[in-house]
Amino acid sequence: MKIKLMIAAAVMALAVSAGAAAWYAHMHPNLDAPAPVPMDILDKQGTVIGHYLAPSAEEIAALANAESVMLGRRLLSDTARLLPDNVGNGLNCNSCHMAQGRVALRNHYINTGSTYPRYMPRPGKEIDLPERINGCFVRSMNGAKLPVESQEMQAMLAYMRWLGTGVPQGAKVSGKTEGPIDTSLQPDMARGEVIYAAQCASCHGDNGEGMKDQFNEYIFPPLWGDASFNIGAGMARLYKAAGFVKHNMPLGVKREPPYGQGVMSDQDAVDVAEYFIKKPRPDFAGKANDWPRDKKPKDARY
Template sequence: MNNRIIMTFLALAVFAVGLSGCSKPEPVERNATQFDLILTDDANQDIATYVLPQDTAILEEPNADQIFYGKRLLNETKRLLPDHVGAAMNCNSCHIAQGKIPLGDPYINSFTTYPRVMPRSNTLVDLEGRINGCFQRSMNGKPLDRESAEMAAMIAYMKWLSQKTPANSKVNISNAGKVDTSLIPDSIRGQVIYHAQCATCHGDNGEGIKDSRGDIVFPPLWGDESFNIGAGMARTYKAAAFVKYNMPMGIQTQGLWGHGNVLSDQDAVDVSEYFTHMPRPDFPAIVNDWPKGNMPKDAR
C-alpha cells in the first residue's frame, strides 16, 4: 500500500492537513528533534508529517555543495546557463519561493513523481526529461546534457526538498489551484486588468523588469524574451490558475509569498487570455503534442 504523506509547513505559516475521509486517531507523542519523517504501513493512521526544511539544513547533507548549486541554478538560470535559456526567465520565475509553497508549482513532489506518463506527449518522462522540457518550452532554450553536473545539481535540490519521502508517495500539497474553465475569456477586459494589476512588475508592454546588472527581477510575459507558445503558461486556463493563486505579489500579509486571491476566476481568465495571446516565440515541435487526442481546449 502506498504511503500518503501529510505535510506541515513550519516556516512563516503552518498548514495542517488531515487525512480526508479517515477518523482522527489519538495523538502520538513524537520527538520532533529526532524524526523529520515518521512512517507507518497503515494508511488509515496519522502516518507522517512533512516539515518544510530551512535552507540552512542543507549544510548537514553530505552533498551540500551540489544541493546549493542546484538551488542557485533554479534561482539564477538565465545568468548561469545562458547557452540553454533563450528567454529572460529563471526556473523560479514560475516555481514560487524556490518551489516551496502550495499552488505555486512546488518542487516538493518532483523527485518522487517522475518518471510518469505525460498526457501532452503520451510518453513516459523521467525528471531529467521534464526539466529539459521546461528548458525548451518555458525557457525557450536548449536541453541540458542529462549527465551534466547542472542537471544532477537541480535534481539533488529537488531530492533534498522531498525530505526522504518514500517512492510512490506524495506530500499532500497541490501544485496548482483551479479556475472555472467554462468561463468565456474577454481579452479586452483582460487588458484593463493587466494594466491595473500586472504592469507595475511586468511592464506596460509585457517586457518585465531587469536590475542594473541585467539580471531578471520580474520576467517578461510576451515578446521575444518570453516563454514560447509550447509552454504551459501560454495556455489561457493553465495560466489563469497560476495567476489567481500567486499574483499580484505583496498583497496578503500571510504566507511565504504574500500571493494570490486578489482576482476572481473571471479576472484571472480574462487577463491570462490577454497576455498569453500576445506575440511570443514559436515552438515548431508543438505539432507533436497530444498525439492521442484529448487536447485541452486552451492548448496552443
C-alpha cells in the first residue's frame, strides 16, 4: 500500500513538473535568432547559379589568412576604438553594417567583394573597393582615409572577400542590402519627432547623443551632433535612412509574428528619418564634387 502511494506521488510529481516545463517554455520562448536562411546566388542575367549560406566566425580559424580576416572582422565591430586617427565620430562600421555585414537588409557586405571595381554615380567614375571603404571613412565615420597598403585596410578587404566565398566575380546573392521603402512618401517632421521620443530616445538619447557606458564607450550610437555621421553620408539621405530604420529599428523589437507587432510603417520610418537626419551634424568638405555628371538622387542633401 505504502509503495503504491509512493509511486502515485512520484507520477504526480512528474506530471506536475512536465506541465511546469511546458508552461515555462510557453512563457519564455527561445529568443535566439533563427539560423541563417540560404540565399540564391544570381549571375548577371539573374539566373540562379547556386546557394549561399552566411558563414560563422568559427570557420575563420581554419583559413590560411585567418589572422587578417579576424583583424578585419574586429576592425568593423570596434572601429572607433581601434582606429582613432581615422574615425572622427562615435560610430563603428557595425553601427550601420550590422552583424559584421552578414544579414540581408542590414547593409550586408556579402556581394561587396565580387562587385568592385564598379561605376558609382556619386563620384561619377569607376571606383575600387578600398576607395569605397574610404568613402564610408570620410562620410559615415566623419574621419580620414585609411592607406590602401595598410595592414588594417588589407584586413577589411580580406574579411569582405572571405564573406563572399562562393560568390563568383560579377554574381550576387539575392538578399538585398537595404530595406525596401516607399520613396513616394512625403515626410512629416512633426510626426517624426513624436515617434522619436516614443521609440528611439530611450537608447539614442533625447538629443540624439547616443549612450555611453561607465568606460566612456558607446553602447548606443549617436544619431546627430558632432559625434554622428556627416551630411555626405548615405545615412544622411531620407530614403536610405528610412529603409534602414524600418527594417532594423527600434532594436530588440521583433517584426515577425507570433511576437512581433510590425512596429514601423513606411510612413513612420520616413517621418522619423526626416526628424533625425535634418538635425545638426558635421558638414562634408568634399560635397561640391559629388554627382559631377549623373542626376542627383531626389533625397540628396546638397
